[in-house]
Amino acid sequence: MNQHTTTLLVIGGGPGGYIAAIRAGQLGIPTTLVEAAELGGTCLNVGCIPSKALIHAAEEFDKASHYASGSALGISVQAPRIDIGQTVLWKDGIVGRLTGGVAALLKKSGVRVVKGWANIVDGKTVEVIRDGESPQRIGCEHLLLATGSHATELPFMPFGGMVISATEALSPKTVPGKLVVVGAGYIGLELGIAYAKLGAQVDVVEAQERILPAYDAELTRPVAHALKGLGVETHPGCSVLGLDPEGAAVRIRNAAGEESALAADQVLVAVGRRPNTRGFGLEKLRIDMDGHFIKVDDQCRTSMRDVWAIGDVTGEPMLAHRAMAQGEMVAEIISGKRRHFTPAAIAAVCFTDPEVVVVGATPQLARAQGVACVDAVFPFAANGRAMSLEAKDGFVRVVARSDNHLIVGWQAVGKAVSELSAAFAQSIEMGATLEDVAGTIHAHPTLGEAIQEAALRALGHALHI
Numbered sequence: 075m076n077q078h079t080t081t082l083l084v085i086g087g088g089p090g091g092y093i094a095a096i097r098a099g100q101l102g103i104p105t106t107l108v109e110a111a112e113l114g115g116t117c118l119n120v121g122c123i124p125s126k127a128l129i130h131a132a133e134e135f136d137k138a139s140h141y142a143s144g145s146a147l148g149i150s151v152q153a154p155r156i157d158i159g160q161t162v163l164w165k166d167g168i169v170g171r172l173t174g175g176v177a178a179l180l181k182k183s184g185v186r187v188v189k190g191w192a193n194i195v196d197g198k199t200v201e202v203i204r205d206g207e208s209p210q211r212i213g214c215e216h217l218l219l220a221t222g223s224h225a226t227e228l229p230f231m232p233f234g235g236m237v238i239s240a241t242e243a244l245s246p247k248t249v250p251g252k253l254v255v256v257g258a259g260y261i262g263l264e265l266g267i268a269y270a271k272l273g274a275q276v277d278v279v280e281a282q283e284r285i286l287p288a289y290d291a292e293l294t295r296p297v298a299h300a301l302k303g304l305g306v307e308t309h310p311g312c313s314v315l316g317l318d319p320e321g322a323a324v325r326i327r328n329a330a331g332e333e334s335a336l337a338a339d340q341v342l343v344a345v346g347r348r349p350n351t352r353g354f355g356l357e358k359l360r361i362d363m364d365g366h367f368i369k370v371d372d373q374c375r376t377s378m379r380d381v382w383a384i385g386d387v388t389g390e391p392m393l394a395h396r397a398m399a400q401g402e403m404v405a406e407i408i409s410g411k412r413r414h415f416t417p418a419a420i421a422a423v424c425f426t427d428p429e430v431v432v433v434g435a436t437p438q439l440a441r442a443q444g445v446a447c448v449d450a451v452f453p454f455a456a457n458g459r460a461m462s463l464e465a466k467d468g469f470v471r472v473v474a475r476s477d478n479h480l481i482v483g484w485q486a487v488g489k490a491v492s493e494l495s496a497a498f499a500q501s502i503e504m505g506a507t508l509e510d511v512a513g514t515i516h517a518h519p520t521l522g523e524a525i526q527e528a529a530l531r532a533l534g535h536a537l538h539i
């Protein structure tokens with residue numbers, strides 16, 4: 075059996091694991107990263123990046139289709155066509171460039187990458203299994219678990235055949251005539267909207283009372299309105315019973331107990347994700363768990379000395395930027411730096427149309443936590459840049475403490491508001507007040523002016539409304 079030893083052994087090459095390994099390498103820590111599939115993990119291969127590429131392609135096609143039926147802008151085109159195979163190739167090209175970039179960065183940082191399935195032997199030893207090769211044993215001082223998560227399967231409607239997860243939805247061979255999306259969280263809606271723009275008739279089934287149930291109703295209203303415009307039928311308060319035995323349809327039951335069938339060529343199940351905690355010997359460590367997740371403290375230490383965990387396997391929010399921030403921190407702590415994972419805010423973005431951003435506390439949350447707060451909304455309908463982009467739907471909302479005007483939250487819905495999320499997070503992280511943001515000169519004409527105007531409005535003197 076081959077054997078080598080290292081200081082840090084990382085299991086999983088997703089955004090959490092690869093960032094931890096790169097930073098550790100930069101800090102001179104001998105590091106080995108084990109990845110069973112492709113570097114980049116869910117995010118680069120079958121998550122964040124390919125989904126945004128497909129969403130962009132769908133948006134462009136939809137735009138062209140609108141121009142084909144005439145537009146107020148005076149632009150007209152012939153009826154557009156899409157070669158979905160070429161779209162997938164283009165998307166794969168982006169993924170390939172990014173995963174290749176990760177491999178190059180790991181190499182530059184001196185990280186040893188081992189391809190194969192990592193099996194934990196004990197807290198200091200991992201065995202890597204690779205088809206056709208004898209297992210390789212790696213000894214380590216520190217073990218970092220960054221094994222990520224997988225799509226949750228419905229036991230009565232398992233993946234296979236016409237029932238697909240986001241992974242298959244990101245590489246369509248054809249655009250289905252009728253797509254039923256189960257789950258109106260961000261993944262289901264992002265992909266459902268993309269497929270509707272690509273020409274599918276889309277139905278979205280959601281067990282809770284409205285789409286994007288994790289977000290407040292005021293924020294999600296413009297998205298619900300846009301879904302109607304796209305012809306997407308939503309079925310809130312409905313549970314899925316399974317595939318119709320008679321043929322291509324999904325049976326659902328509404329809150330009143332009435333059953334019906336939705337015709338489907340494909341069914342995308344997007345009902346959440348489960349942490350990857352099985353099949354690699356984790357149970358041998360007997361570390362403390364937090365439900366399905368690995369329990370960690372604010373330094374991402376597990377209950378076992380020198381065993382660390384980051385990213386989706388450690389809980390919500392299951393987002394790439396959280397995993398990356400945790401990974402960087404763990405490498406720095408191992409190198410001797412004093413760090414804690416106590417972010418003031420982690421932005422959550424839905425790349426729906428319009429987009430939705432939530433950073434920090436909503437007014438409801440702040441009040442529920444006993445914080446007396448002021449909040450104010452500035453609508454994009456009063457923003458010149460939004461008008462020129464035909465993007466008047468939506469708003470920016472700021473939430474601040476009443477006593478000292480410290481900003482505790484931002485929410486926004488509208489075109490391209492994902493790009494405002496950094497400004498939102500920075501203001502909270504840096505302890506900005508309403509006066510700080512209101513007194514910052516924002517470039518004109520930009521969507522970002524809505525940030526300044528929301529702060530001005532909270533202070534009682536918005537200028538453009």
Ligand code: FAD
Pocket residue numbers: 085086087088089090091108109110111112113114115116117118120121122123125190191192193220221222223240261350353354384385386387392393394395396397425
């Ligand atoms: P992962 O990225 O899941 O990586 C874990 C890696 O570990 C995998 O490569 C896996 O092969 C490997 N692995 C697991 N077990 C072993 C083992 N025993 N041996 C060897 N290797 C192993 N997040 C955002 O922030 N923004 C978005 O816009 C966004 N969009 C998304 C869209 C979709 C469709 C999906 C599915 C997810 C999206 N996410 C998004 C979530 C994001 O992808 C995850 O939060 C992120 O990838 C988590 O990173 P991670 O490093 O914890 O795990």
